[in-house]
Amino acid sequence: MFPAEPALLVSALLLDLALGDPRWLPHPVVLIGYLITFLDTHLNRITSHKRAAGIALLLITASSAGTAAWLLIRAGQALHPLAGFLVSAGIAYTCLATRSLHRESALVANALTSGDIVAARRSLSYIVGRDTGDLDESEIWRALIETVAENTSDGIIAPLFWLTVAGPVGGMVYKAVSTLDSMVGYKSERYLHFGWASARMDDLLNFIPARLTALLMILAAPLVGLSPHGALSVTLSDRLKHPSPNSGHPEAAAAGAVGVRLGGPASYQGNPSWKEHIGLPLAPLDERAYTGILKLMYLTTLLMAAACIGGALILGGSLVPHL
DSSP states (O other): OOOOOHHHHHHHHHHHHHHOOOTTSOOHHHHHHHHHHHHHHHHHHHOSOHHHHHHHHHHHHHHHHHHHHHHHHHHHHHHOHHHHHHHHHHHHHHTOOHHHHHHHHHHHHHHHHTTOHHHHHHHHHTTOSSOOTTOOHHHHHHHHHHHHHHHHIIIIIHHHHHHHHHHHHHHHHHHHHHHHHHHHOOOSTTTTTTTHHHHHHHHHHHHHHHHHHHHHHHHHGGGGTSOHHHHHHHHHHHTTOSSSTTTHHHHHHHHHHHTOOEEEEEEETTEEEEEEEESOOSSOSSHHHHHHHHHHHHHHHHHHHHHHHHHHHHTTGGGSOOO
């Protein structure tokens, strides 16, 4: 794994903004998901030691994703350097989720603004882990804002960070770990021990990006008409209130910038849950708040892209292979 070239990062970002995640295009995460499902079934049959099986799941999935990316890039390079670059850019692009996060969240927002709460609940269920069947309008807006804030870190800033540091192969390994966390990183009876290694690795890989996201949101807030003071003060006071060691940082910065209160009751797979409140209810959870979060997401992405391109130049990415 090598640092990414600046041109590679620019290409990946432009592809993401232009194409998003078109449904007709097979996505690596889908293949990773199939592998995880297969291993989930078979590893649990092989051994009763759940943590050992979970460690094997993490190692097999992450190494398979990284190896597949490396082989594809090498195959492209064997044909022509330009082919190698295009394959690298394509892999890097699939690691990013800026446009797809906007598109999927907008489906929820548009349904709410048109008064179709049933459609809003259904669309929300595709992008959050909580139960959505009984959420009222305010709870849907809260869940939507929380997931956009959290996924700005997990789906945009963290992949950009790892693409810059470790190239497309590193970016794909990150996506594999992120997918593992979303599928088995639950504290349920089934996954408490089996998903432990995946959840802890996801926490480790997101440690720096989550804090970078909060910092960038604070810097971006005044440039999109939001409150930098609110973003800073809520980040400092509430960033550790989230059950996750990382998610509270971007959620706190976003809540403070927009002036809303996040957290509260939720339900996961029928199990009631409570998250401490993050932020102050200075403004309602509504379309205006969602629009503010979107603006914050895009400018945060732009600032991170500028930092990563500069970082790639410093790391000498223009002098190494497209790995």
